[in-house]
Amino acid sequence: MSSAPTPHSDPAQLRRVAISSLLGTAIEYYDFLLYSTMTALVFNKVFFPGSNPALGTIAAFGTLAAGYVARPIGGVIFGHFGDRIGRKSMLVLTMGLMGAASFLIGVLPTYQAVGVIAPLLLVLLRVVQGVAIGGEWGGATLMVTEHADPARRGFWNGIMQMGSPIGSLLSTGVVAVVAQLPDEDLISWGWRIPFLASIALLAAGLYLRIGVSESPVFREAAAGAEPAPTVPFLAIVRRPATLLLACGIGIGPFALTALLSSYMISYATAIGYDRSSAVTGLLFVSSTALVAIPLFSALSDRVGRRPVVLGGAVGIVVLAWPIYALVDTGSVPLLFTALVAGQIAQSAMFAPLGALLSEMFGTAVRYTGASMGYQFAALLGGGFTPLIASALLVDGPSSAPLIGLALGCGLVTVLCILRVRETKGQDLGRIAAATAPTVLPAESQNR
Template sequence: MSAAPPPPRAEGPVPDPALLRKVALSSLLGTVIEYYDFLLYGTMAALAFGRLFFPESHETAGMIASFGTLAAGYVARPVGGALFGHFGDRLGRKSMLVLTMVLMGGASFLIGVLPTYGTIGIAAPVLLVLCRVVQGIAIGGEWAGATLMVVEHADARRRGLWSGVMQMGSPLGFLLSTLAITATTWLPQDQFLSWGWRLPFLLSALLLAVGLYVRISVTESPLFRQAAQERNAEAAPRMPLVRVLRDPRTLVRACAVGIGPFALTALISTFMLTYATSIGYATSDVMTGLLFTSVAGLVGIPFFSALSDRLGRRAVVLGGAVGVVVLAFPVYALVDTGSTSLLILGMVVGQVVQSAMYAPLGPLLSELFGTRVRYTGASLGYQLAALVGGGFTPMIAGSLVSAGSDVSSTPLVVLAVSCGLVTALAIWRTAETRGRDLTDDPGPGAAPGSRRVRRGAPDEAVRKGADR
């Protein structure tokens, strides 16, 4: 692995600090609301949906079916990434972000008023899956749009720092959803299953109103405005997706880098409720652990994002991936002790290495693609990683754990290590992108990063978009 280049000089004028803070805050608040809605479903799938929407299934089959609807949302995310990426690259980032929020908030509110299986039968899980698909499509366009609004406003030296502020929306959203669910789990079990589970979803209506107010005040990306002014009918890609797919290596690497962090998130958050309670922990103990992991993410994500501005994206992501491989077994050994304090410690350690892999993804994926296809490329890379790493991991984990006669964490360790190795290999084969000139927009069929250079190439080649 070659050494990271020195801190880059900012290309173009330094952005107005007040404007940049406003954009970062707007993206942060919008992302908090989006991820609150999306992550809320994952926890409810573990706590209630199996019994409410799949009650005639065997208990284990009901759990897998419930996580299957969770996976449906992840399957829809690349669709949303391609759809909103297409129009985001052609019409602008801001309008797509407003639309994604409306879809997400509306779908979450509808889940809160859905009749269950006991009321309308098979139509209940069908409608639940439909709402989850709409959520997936919306979140598919959210992350890249919010990231690009920040990255394309920031200067090259601090893209990681500012994107780290935006990416705090994910743990903040998870923290809010966990607090909302924790409050409802204090209800007696029959009341929670009767009406208490609906309250966090109904809260989405209020959050949607706040989010729309914030989103509408955001200014459009200056790089997109510049590209829109400069391009003509011949230069403007009618199908950004086709242009991205002409160089599939960049997209494949963008996806593979994200598999590790998404898989680990699924294992230490979504599936941990199921696994830990199956070996004797109380639900309240696991929810407490999830609160601590959210706080760890709030600290770790901005820290590792800013660190990637100094050390490079590759070094930080690779360090996190190696951490997964080394620490997966010790983390689950702590969980398996039966001690609540050690359970929380294990979850926090897992969250720290997850943050190291996840935090640099915003600037990394943004720097891999040119302005005219950046929304599409970054969205697809991120959402395909979410699908492979996060969408199917809880379902696979549930199948592996239930396959044995005794509940064992060994399959979970193997799964975590395997996904960490995928990320390590992908980032090893990807050139450093820190400081890349985002105004560089190659011709059709090429994206920044498509030219190959020998290992250890000089910084100038990296700035031109070198890619292993």
């Protein structure tokens, strides 16, 4: 076990890494979340037409879930090579895959043009997106985590985590513009514009990422005498407790993201809100996250990761019913109020995740372990939630199942975070085992 302190970069290099990770993650999430929004607006008509609109919506959200299913696969694949040969090269590769898949979605033929081939191609490209983002988050997070001073690891991860709401703002903003088109134009060609525009973002992102340096923690570990495991995935699953807890902690924030963003458009329009109001509500969500994420991330450096995540999880358990009661009023201002309240709780759970999950795994398996925990949480919490909600509401809109989903996923996060030790300030260089000793003994859970 290493006794040296965790190496970190000089301030100028750290800023370059953080900005690169922020912008790169924003571009990745623009592409990934753009698909989610378009699923709710047009894909059920363009790729899954049928006599029953509800079944078309379920099929469209099924392709959304396919991308989430692919995310853990991407975490394992890119995590393996990221742990074996380095973080930086995987970041460049994942961004290229994501950008290419998004651009190709923008030129796909519709169901009306080529029949069943169209949805099959859509699912294939969605899977490519999922694999790419499954590897991207872990690499971006570790580059920041492993360059940062341990005392400010949460703060710098918060900068990187802001890429998610920025990407959401970009995608929602572009969708808000094209949503002003008449329905016929939106369905025939307008939906393609945001996907085609991603090629410009890809070029900018690749330029930024190529210029950053490799993680100093990884370089030190690679130069050390202790050999890395040949297959990091196997080293983690042999001791699965930490991975399972990492996944469980992330289920709450991902489920809430799905309920407040992609599925909220479908639900809000189904109960009488116009499409423009529902899309504008997403802008409120993303704007709130831009403020809340860095604040909660910095707070986790002061009070710890556990209290911040626990506070957000308890918050959504308490607020699940009031949030949907406000949405069900039909009032646009109350809709926005509900979305902001939900987003504050989501940000408290989400903001510390990058630092927390990175601190739960040793350097030799950190890319794989953090990616798997995060992406399995994304699959279970974010990928299946809209699909389950669509199936539960096939006979008509009702907030009761949505309240149950939000409350249940929040409770999963509460139970899992209570089983994890505090990781704030942990020396990454001292975690020589496959996983950090983060699991509390049973008698200590409530201390």
